[in-house]
Each structure stands twice: as structure tokens, then as C-alpha cells.
Amino acid sequence: MSFIPPRAALARSRTRPAVRRSRHPTRRAKHLGVVAALALLALPAAPALAETYHFTSPNFTSAYIGAPGPTGAYTSSMRVTGSFTTAAPLPANMPLTPIGPGASPVRVTSWSFFDGVRTYTSADSALLYGLPAQFAVATDATGQIVGHEIDLIQPPPPHVLNQVVASLALNGTRTLVVGDSVCQAVSATPPVICTSVRQMGALESAQGPGGGTWSVTADPASVPTLSLASLAALGAALAGVAAASRRRRAG
Incomplete structure (x- = not known):
């Protein structure tokens, strides 16, 4: 040791x-x-991506193209272009479903469509007749839009009888824009909105084939990040x- x-x-x-x-x-x-x-x-x-869905319709082909109107004339070189934005991507395989004001849930946060003469935005237009079904889309397996029904009226309510209003209708059947429709009925309770429009006799209108093309872009400002x-x-x-x-x- x-x-x-x-x-x-x-x-x-x-x-x-x-x-x-x-x-x-x-x-x-x-x-x-x-x-x-x-x-x-x-x-x-951070929350899921906001996305913007861009739309382009076929060119106008008929109706009162070239006729004088209160704002201006439509031509066959015009068409509807525009977009709407959602807080999150639309789900895949969604049947035709309301996504705008009055829907449950409301997916659309804003919209803007230009018909060659006037622009309809979420700030200065409303759903035609105030119905949620007037802003609806369908998607395929990838979440791309394959069907739509978008109908808008300008200005937004309140409306009065015989008021001149503009309207836009986009669906799979036709593309229709009218700058001088006349409100011929209104709702009895607020918001007082036009429940029927008269398009016959309109001097500022155009229509074309239905359908159109859609594309989507993600909002770069909302790319998911850590909190x-x-x-x-x-x-x-x-x-x-x-x-x-x-x-x-x-x-």
C-alpha cells in the first residue's frame, strides 16, 4: 500500500x-x-397563408356593345378581370359553396373586378340581392377554382326604388355586365337592398361566354413564421x- x-x-x-x-x-x-x-x-x-385568386373572363361578344351609356361604351376587346383574397387557402374538392359576406364561414376578405368600364370592389359594391349564394366557388383536388357564381351590385345598399345601379354577373353560363340597370324592388328591412333589377332597355351593357380562367398566388406578407x-x-x-x-x- x-x-x-x-x-x-x-x-x-x-x-x-x-x-x-x-x-x-x-x-x-x-x-x-x-x-x-x-x-x-x-x-x-403564424396563421396560414392568405391567398389571392385571379380571374379573367372571355371577351364580350354581344348585347349593347358600342352603344352609348351613362359612363361609356363596352367593346368586343373588353372582358372582366379581377381577383378576390381569402384569409387561408380554399379547401380542395369543395362543391359550389358560398364564401363571401353572409356565408358560414366567410372566407373572402376583399375583392376587386374590372369590367372594362367600371371597377367593383368590396368597398363600393355588394352581393346582388344580398344573397350569400351570389359569391360562391367550387374547387378541384388541388384547391384550384373550377366553378364560380359571382354577382355584384354597385353602389352598395341602401337602395331606393327606380335607382340606377350597375351589376356584374359571372358564372359558367355567361358573363354579363350592365351599367344602367334599374332597381324595381327593395327589401322591407335594413339593409334596404335592391331585390330585383330591370335590365331590359339598358344602353350600357355587354355579355360574353361563361367560364373563364383562374390562377392563385400566395400573399408573401403572410408566409408562416415562428411567433x-x-x-x-x-x-x-x-x-x-x-x-x-x-x-x-x-x-
Whole structure:
């Protein structure tokens, strides 16, 4: 049995606690990193992408093309173009379903359609007759629009009898725009909206084939990102790992 001098034994006894102290913060840092990472996974990310669906109709082909009207004349080189935006992508394989005002849920957040003479936006137009079915679309297996029924009236309510209004109708059968329809009936309760329009005798109108083409773009401003809380958790996890690495090197 070898003899250990008192001083050497004392030195050894002093070094043991130091080794334990250097390992303890490392375990704590690792624990912090694990907790922060778990918190990161539990925290929600940003909302789903907003998307904008763009539309182009066939050119106008008949009706009162070229006739004088209160705003201007339509021509055969004109067509309806426009778009609407949703807070999240439309679901796939959706049958013709209302998605605008009055629908459940309301998916459309805004719209804008130009018929060659005037523009219908969500700020200055409303659904024709106030019916949710007047803003409906259908989608295929990829979520692309394959069917639509969009009918708008301008200006929005309140309306009065015999008021001159403009209307736009888009569906699979025809594309129709009328700049000088006449409101011939209104609802009895607010919002007082035109429930019937007379288009016969209109001098500013055009129509063309139904259908049209749709395309979709994602809103780059709404690309899903980690929330501020998630980023903070990630920072804490990285800080814990860095602290552990520094202590290991120091030990």
C-alpha cells in the first residue's frame, strides 16, 4: 500500500468538489435547452397563408356593345378581370359553396373586378340581392377554382326604388355586365337592398361566354413564421447550449 502525503490528499479532496461544480451547470444548461425546445414546439406558428385568386373572363361578344351609356361604351376587346383574397387557402374538392359576406364561414376578405368600364370592389359594391349564394366557388383536388357564381351590385345598399345601379354577373353560363340597370324592388328591412333589377332597355351593357380562367398566388406578407414567443424559446435553447459548451471548455 502506497503512502499518500497529507498535502497531496488534501489537494485531491479539494479538486473533487470542483469537478462536480463544473458538471452541474452543464446539466442545468442542457435541461434549459430541452425545456426551451419543447416550449418552442408547443407554441403556435403564424396563421396560414392568405391567398389571392385571379380571374379573367372571355371577351364580350354581344348585347349593347358600342352603344352609348351613362359612363361609356363596352367593346368586343373588353372582358372582366379581377381577383378576390381569402384569409387561408380554399379547401380542395369543395362543391359550389358560398364564401363571401353572409356565408358560414366567410372566407373572402376583399375583392376587386374590372369590367372594362367600371371597377367593383368590396368597398363600393355588394352581393346582388344580398344573397350569400351570389359569391360562391367550387374547387378541384388541388384547391384550384373550377366553378364560380359571382354577382355584384354597385353602389352598395341602401337602395331606393327606380335607382340606377350597375351589376356584374359571372358564372359558367355567361358573363354579363350592365351599367344602367334599374332597381324595381327593395327589401322591407335594413339593409334596404335592391331585390330585383330591370335590365331590359339598358344602353350600357355587354355579355360574353361563361367560364373563364383562374390562377392563385400566395400573399408573401403572410408566409408562416415562428411567433415572437417561439423565437424567444429558440433563443433560450441556443443560449443554454452555448453556455454548456463554454463550461465544458472551461472545465
